[in-house]
Amino acid sequence: MAGLKNLKKTRRIQIILLAFVALVISTGLIGYALKDGINYYRSPTEVVAEPPSEDEVFRMGGLVADGTLVRGQSETVTFSVTDGAAVVPVSYTGVLPDLFGENQGMIGTGSYVNGTFQATEILAKHDEDYMPKEVIDSLKATGVYVEPTS
Structure with missing residues (x-):
């Protein structure tokens, strides 16, 4: 029972980290794409x-x-x-x-x-x-x- 609880907790942490990495990568790609469109x-x-x-x-x-x-x-x-x-x-x-x-x-x-x-x-x-x-x-x-x- 304790092993199943640790497995769920580990899986939750992995999903949160994966979502954070995806957010950082997508923000970086959007910024790179907009770089040429910004005229100061x-x-x-x-x-x-x-x-x-x-x-x-x-x-x-x-x-x-x-x-x-x-x-x-x-x-x-x-x-x-x-x-x-x-x-x-x-x-x-x-x-x-x-x-x-x-x-x-x-x-x-x-x-x-x-x-x-x-x-x-x-x-x-x-x-x-x-x-x-x-x-x-x-x-x-x-x-x-x-x-x-x-």
Whole structure:
């Protein structure tokens, strides 16, 4: 009788340990799978202060600097993004959103290669009053952002 009781207790401990190991492994696999899908946001000041590695994909936003938007013969467009404290040159190949323009807020996804942000995606504000929260926060931090008056 005592042997059967010890066997049940041992089996219960084995099941609990197996469940714990399965939980740890599944959490690790989920984290590994999501690693490439997470894009951190950086302001131009952060990019200039601590340039990320060339293989890191991240998001950067700010205002398109006045007088920097150059549309080439192909679909490649170059411009600079600023948060008021730093300016980062940007290169993008593709079709820009309709509301994209100088002195407008934008967020881009891409990599920082040889001192230029190589964007793979550009998002622009969708109406006159909207600006992405991350852009507003970085512009407020440098004292550039002024609250719109209604």
